Amino acid sequence: MKIVRTIARILAILALMASGSALAQKPIKIGFSMALTGGLAGAGKAALIAMEIWRDDTNKNGGLLGRPVEFVYYDDATQPAKVPAIYTKLLEVDKVDLVVSSYGTNEIAPAMPIVMRKKLVFPSLFGLAVNDEFKYNRYFQIMPSGPEPKTDWSKGFFELAMAQNPKPKTIAIVSADAEFSLNAAGGARKNAQRLGMKIVYDKTYPPSTTDFTPIVRAIQATNPDIVYVGSYPPDSVGMVKAANEVGLAAKMFGGSMVGLQFAAIQKNLGPMLNGIINYDFWVPEPTLDFPGVKEFLAKYQDAAKGKGVDPLGHYLPPYAYAYLQVLGQSVQAVKSLDQAKLAAHMHKTTFDTVVGKVKFGSNGEWAKSRVLFVQFRDVQPNNLEQFAGPGKRIVLHPKEWKSGEIVYPYKK
Amino acid sequence: MLSLDLFANAIVAGVLLGGFYAAVAIGLAIAFGQLDIVNIAHPAFVIVGSYIAYIVNTHFGLDPVLIGVLVAPVFFLVGVGIYRIYYAAFERTGQESLSGLAFFFGLMFIIEVVLILVYGVDYRLVRAGYIGETIEVGFVGIPLRMLVPFVVAITCTSAIYLYLSRTFTGRAILAVAQDRLALQLMGADPVRIKQFAFGLAIATTAIAGSLLIIIGPVEPSVGRLYIGRVFAIVVLGGMGSISGMFIAALILGIVETLVATFMGPSWAPAVAFGLLLLTLAVRPAGLLGR
Numbered sequence: 001m002k003i004v005r006t007i008a009r010i011l012a013i014l015a016l017m018a019s020g021s022a023l024a025q026k027p028i029k030i031g032f033s034m035a036l037t038g039g040l041a042g043a044g045k046a047a048l049i050a051m052e053i054w055r056d057d058t059n060k061n062g063g064l065l066g067r068p069v070e071f072v073y074y075d076d077a078t079q080p081a082k083v084p085a086i087y088t089k090l091l092e093v094d095k096v097d098l099v100v101s102s103y104g105t106n107e108i109a110p111a112m113p114i115v116m117r118k119k120l121v122f123p124s125l126f127g128l129a130v131n132d133e134f135k136y137n138r139y140f141q142i143m144p145s146g147p148e149p150k151t152d153w154s155k156g157f158f159e160l161a162m163a164q165n166p167k168p169k170t171i172a173i174v175s176a177d178a179e180f181s182l183n184a185a186g187g188a189r190k191n192a193q194r195l196g197m198k199i200v201y202d203k204t205y206p207p208s209t210t211d212f213t214p215i216v217r218a219i220q221a222t223n224p225d226i227v228y229v230g231s232y233p234p235d236s237v238g239m240v241k242a243a244n245e246v247g248l249a250a251k252m253f254g255g256s257m258v259g260l261q262f263a264a265i266q267k268n269l270g271p272m273l274n275g276i277i278n279y280d281f282w283v284p285e286p287t288l289d290f291p292g293v294k295e296f297l298a299k300y301q302d303a304a305k306g307k308g309v310d311p312l313g314h315y316l317p318p319y320a321y322a323y324l325q326v327l328g329q330s331v332q333a334v335k336s337l338d339q340a341k342l343a344a345h346m347h348k349t350t351f352d353t354v355v356g357k358v359k360f361g362s363n364g365e366w367a368k369s370r371v372l373f374v375q376f377r378d379v380q381p382n383n384l385e386q387f388a389g390p391g392k393r394i395v396l397h398p399k400e401w402k403s404g405e406i407v408y409p410y411k412k
Numbered sequence: 413m414l415s416l417d418l419f420a421n422a423i424v425a426g427v428l429l430g431g432f433y434a435a436v437a438i439g440l441a442i443a444f445g446q447l448d449i450v451n452i453a454h455p456a457f458v459i460v461g462s463y464i465a466y467i468v469n470t471h472f473g474l475d476p477v478l479i480g481v482l483v484a485p486v487f488f489l490v491g492v493g494i495y496r497i498y499y500a501a502f503e504r505t506g507q508e509s510l511s512g513l514a515f516f517f518g519l520m521f522i523i524e525v526v527l528i529l530v531y532g533v534d535y536r537l538v539r540a541g542y543i544g545e546t547i548e549v550g551f552v553g554i555p556l557r558m559l560v561p562f563v564v565a566i567t568c569t570s571a572i573y574l575y576l577s578r579t580f581t582g583r584a585i586l587a588v589a590q591d592r593l594a595l596q597l598m599g600a601d602p603v604r605i606k607q608f609a610f611g612l613a614i615a616t617t618a619i620a621g622s623l624l625i626i627i628g629p630v631e632p633s634v635g636r637l638y639i640g641r642v643f644a645i646v647v648l649g650g651m652g653s654i655s656g657m658f659i660a661a662l663i664l665g666i667v668e669t670l671v672a673t674f675m676g677p678s679w680a681p682a683v684a685f686g687l688l689l690l691t692l693a694v695r696p697a698g699l700l701g702r
Contacts, residue, residue, distance in 0.1 A: 037525070038633060041533035177678055205677030208637040210627060211429045213555055214422050214669040215677050221418050233535050237629045245546045245555040259535070265629065268537040272544060308532010382539060 031096030038078025050317035146369025168225030172201035175230030184256035233259030251409035261315035430665025431562030455635030461621015480622030491614025535629035650701025
């Protein structure tokens, strides 16, 4: 009797193991570094939440190639110098199957030489023109900055300006002394020169700047029609407040101000934002209601509670989910982890993601730019919920996603 | 581009900015200038002050400056506690120069990491009626967001200056910096005096923190941007001189704004620190140093 019972138990255990076979298989490990502390940690943590939602969704649907997905990641503390060591460890020690990038240009570039040596596909999250230098044909960047990221970035802003009557003639360009904003300002400069605009102010400021009123006053003194700003979150806040205090009289104000996409900053600046035209990647306007994005945001907003990250998650999280969707869909389509096959598939396919249809060009950037220029409208003070729905950030450009008309000249 | 109104506005903005710098540097002028304690964690305490202002302001709507003043006594006690540890671990054994520096470095990282773990890494801001408002005096615009910190800084600096020069404990603090043994012979306990002074230095960071978050958004590691600047102000003013520190802060503020307005903001730190080097070459003891 005892022997029978033991055999029955063993059989039961084997049956249980067999039923969970998909998840009992060796997991597919996806490795990456992420800024979980330091200056970019706000975005990095939000990205991680989105990525974990994708992992859980994927595992719920049976994983990839019938294998569960597992993340191996390390905090790069927003220090580019840490990134090469992290990717070396991921590949040599942790033996991950796939890699994706950290968030942001400065953290992506240092990983490139390591990833390129191993000939891995490298989906990347919000790098501006990283591949201009490397020209790596297995690099796929999810931010919709377009095939010529530096100039495409601000093209929409200038097209909007040139559509006005009378056309603006002078421009002031101001940017932070840092990689992204310098690139953005450089692109704006080229666009302005191409259109024959006179650049009346063109300066950079150090990231340690405390008070922006002297800068805005100096800009005001040159009396520009347009003010194009390339700034990071603390400076964007400083710049908007200073413009408000000085009473900046430009006809168009905005450009590449990072931070104005984040709910906490939007809530605090409130009506000071009205009229500003700034870049964005996704806003809750009816024209951008892609399949799955609302469901994803509901999950994100639930997971983000109490974690000190952006509570609405409109800016980065959908793209952090989408760059893994691209990778996951490719693995399923080619039915293997063969990097050459994956790269070939990613080059030729149009992917359906929560950020809409994604098609990569030959340099791994989006084949066509979809940098949105949105104008803040009718923003009320101290109200976070107003940004959850449509009507506060009107899409002006590109035309196919447009949700309203521009208010011009820029006014308070 | 050189116009009178631009120049006047730049000077006013510089004076206001300098006032804010003074509020951040005053605690360090006591700790570093007078007690020879290289408190590299000073800006980190300022950030703690900012976070407390943020939390109380968000939940109860209290004015940030008022919050800073109310929390200052708690910071004082924290400062006293930290000095006790510093004294017992390093100063008593004469290891304060290098080990003490490492201690404050460590403290800075611990503060940053705790803030990140508890409150996350999002930028925090406060709300107050005067943020975003400007007073126009002729062609000069004075943003209240900068004026309020300036007024608070003047009040703080004057109060500490008077306290140090007019009261027994204040004079004892000045004395402990000069001659510890002589102070002991006068019947005062140098350790208690230094402990009190360090408490005072940390108490000022509560107020400075509330001013910082009035001016702009704050996240846990933003304090690092101020380390170089506040040490430079204390050294430029002359170690141990409160009035020298205030003048140095004003000079740094005015130079930064003038350069930002007329030459380009990128040059501002280079010119300001160049000025520091020049001053130290001519007056190695600083502006009002002994």
